Amino acid sequence: MKLTTKLMAFSAIVSASSASAVELEVMHWWTSGGEAAAVGKFAEAWDASGNKWIDGAIAGGGDTARPIMVSRIIGGDPPAAFQFNHGRQAEELIEAGLLLDLTDVAEAEGWADIVNPPNLLDACTVDGRIYCAPVNIHSWQWMWLSNGAYEKAGLPVPTNWTEFSESAGALQDAGITPLAMGGQSWQQNGAFGVISVALAGTEAWLAVNRDKSVDAVMSDEYTRVFEAFGAARSLSEGLNVQDWNQATAAVINDTAGAQIMGDWAQGEFALAGEVAGEDYSCLPGLGEVGVLQTGGDAFYFPVVDDAEITAGQKELAALLLSPPVQVSFNSAKGSLPVRGDVDLTTVNECTQKGLDLLAAGATLPAGETLLSPDTVTQLNDLMTEFWNTPSMTAAEVQSAYADIIADAD
């Protein structure tokens, strides 16, 4: 430990005298092929600026990585930067004064003008100060349909949820599972969120998720959502998979008709060599309400004593949002850039639909920026129980849902 400190002090002196290169340790949970390639773009850009990127990748998503990041902060030896989903996850760290205020960087770079949709920056803002750098947009609002499966069943590919529900019986007759659904709770609750925006509309959705209105949960609009979700339970029978990408695989090989999953699923289609519009179709907002929830990832920068590292952190924050880095990163990751003024290198039909909605401003904040992780976990549990218990009625679940929303902060 002492030796390392000395070595670090030594290298700091050396680097200070040369080109003031800063070594920054960055923790994140992007480890799969495409994700790692995307992080590589950040690292390349950072190294090219004469600094050094030390990669701290921890796979397993936020639940695995978050306690490790928090431990590092509590232990007084934090990484220079780390990834969280932007939303309310980092709230407490900000309140405790553990994260670096990036407001000056944001002002110098004009983030307020370039970040689109603006609610991304709102999710980074606490008391008017900005604490994180959003890097990409992922949205949940997608249904992926297998053109091959519909061809086999001799049906046209549906263009909205209603048509999809009507076609389900014919698909089942053809031996195809209409709706592929993975067994993990976040997938089921995620799909519920998508259906609720599509069937109850944005206003009712905001009333529930932003305003925590119990009346909205018990409203007729939402009753329809719970009933539709309950009816959809029988549509996934016959396909038992855990991971979301196993469910996507069923859509790819035409054994399932459709899957409700975020835009990251498109990476799986691309890897399988499928072409949007030819082999598969996509329906943003289930074809009912053309709107995207804009979630995604952001980087946070813990407060450190070292002025040089602080300067480096701010430099990195600015770099992450710079146009070339935004393009190269998001092209590799399959997500959308956080600024509206750049063009992605390759855009397929589905990505274009997403970009059009962004440009038109048809966006909603992501559920995780409105609800605390605690509430999300409770909803995950409820919805997975609903999905897997045929005897649970929509009305029962609706009132349980209302209880959770009533307790939410």
Place this chain on the structure above:
Amino acid sequence: MADSGTMTAAMTGPRGPKPKRAFNRTNIMIYGTLIVVALYYALPLYVMIVTSLKGLPEIQMGNIFAPPMEITFEPWVKAWAQACTGINCDGLSRGFWNSVRILIPSLIISVAVASVNGYALSMWKFKGSEVFFGILMIGAFIPYQIMLYPIVILLREAGLYGSLTGLVLVHVAFGMPINTLLFRNYFASIPEELFKAARVDGAGFWAIFFRIMLPMSLPIFVVSLIIQVTGIWNDFLFGVTYISSPDRYPMTVQLNNIVNSVQGVKEYNVNMAATLLTGLVPLVIYFASGKLFVRGIAAGAVKG
């Protein structure tokens, strides 16, 4: 310790009545049961091995029991040397020596401390020793994830957060309950006459421990070694939480990154190869330690 071990091994063979014929009914039953049970244990291993030797398209065809149509060692090479952990694409090999550096001191210290604890608790009880032991036993039931943050705070206050020393101490502490119990109960079964005789002979705490107890307890040292090697080698959470620099992360961090990515394609064959590769170190220990699994040392010593 070593020479007495081999000596005893030579002195005493396996126990039980001598088998009369090779193919009597008892033998057929014994071997039959063992083989059937061995199949149950080996089935998942078989699936893992054949999967690790297949290409991804073949795996997606979905027959998990079929032997590979075309054997490929690509997944093994990839798991060891090419799989990416974030931006570093050098597979498991990256963390191997870090894991060894963590394993060796943690192993030696934890087994040494636990054996001394067990010895003191069974032969040299003092006032309150049972209370501390009771606390350790309850400690065995605490899920270690709950202790994550309190230990971060302790290590920070001790100035050890982020260092190898801190991590080794954590492994020693969490290995202590089970291993102390293991040694305590083993020493408790050693004939009392031996201990009393040595006391009369003037031997003290350490003399009895090193000259009498240690040589008699090889099998239990093997069990303790097995538990600790497995636990420490496979540890992911402590290694990644209490070591604060990615350069010194243990190999399990790479293993986790290979097998546990949430979004993105799952390379099942590489996952299997990486898991089997990581399991090789404990496997070697299991196999090598078999020689130390000797019988009747205690009995031999008493008979003299």
Place this chain on the structure above:
Amino acid sequence: MALSDASDVTAQVGQGTPARKPTRIFKNLSSKIASLPMVFTALVIFVGGTVWTIVYSFTSSGLLPRLKWVGLDQYERLWSSRKWMVSIENLAVYGICSLILTLVIGFTLAALLDRKVRGEGMLRTIFLYPFALSFIVTGLVWQWILNPQLGLQNVVRGMGWESFAFDPMNNSKIVMFGLLIAGLWQGTGLIMCIMLAGLRGIDEDIWKAARVDGIGTVKTYIRVIIPMMRPVFVTSLVLIGSGIVKLYDLVVAQTSGGPGISSQVPAMYVMTSMFGGQNLGQGFAASTMMLVTVVIILVPWAILEFGGKKRG
């Protein structure tokens, strides 16, 4: 060398005077010094950490531990949570089955291996190897094997038994038994090893005496050997018991608590609350309840087992 020393000692003393127990404080000084690491670990890590956990279970700590008192709120919420009730039920079912089966299988395997079996080393390693493998991937393999389309059910049907149905992973009534199959696979090897070490510590003469008395092999095991191996069984019980209480990785890897919440277990409830829901207080409340249960079960037994002065 040590052996001959020991036998010298025995020879010298013979049946002579019993040694006096070293009871005085200064006489036992070495033992106390040697126990310092244990005392420190017990007090600072286990007592300290537990007290810390209990204290924070009365707070509304979320992502960070913070002393914002909320009284018993976390406990009220815990006991009104259906997931927690399901978790406890599941743990009871899994725990009882796992405890009995692990002991029976572990001991039987050890006894069989101890009967001069050829290839003991090989078999022992096969039984033990599952213990060495990370659960993230072995959970996946069991998922495959128990998957009706990929695994056993498919193979058995392929062999001609068309109506064979075995789908524990997707049937919430029997999903815990699907976990049990994998849990036994992973855990019995170590118990076998401990039993084997215990069997190897038993005097050859016992067997000779039993044979002279005309007691059969199985009877000898049940009447003579098992009572003699009491300490080994105690060790195994604690080891299995702690594994059951801490059951977590296996569930995550194999079922993620599903289908629905039907294979949730308490440790998973704790982990999901702490790290997924960012509600440390709730996780600490759940773990405090787990600990209280363990203490209620363990303490009376520990007083019986260890409290009595059996030897000095």
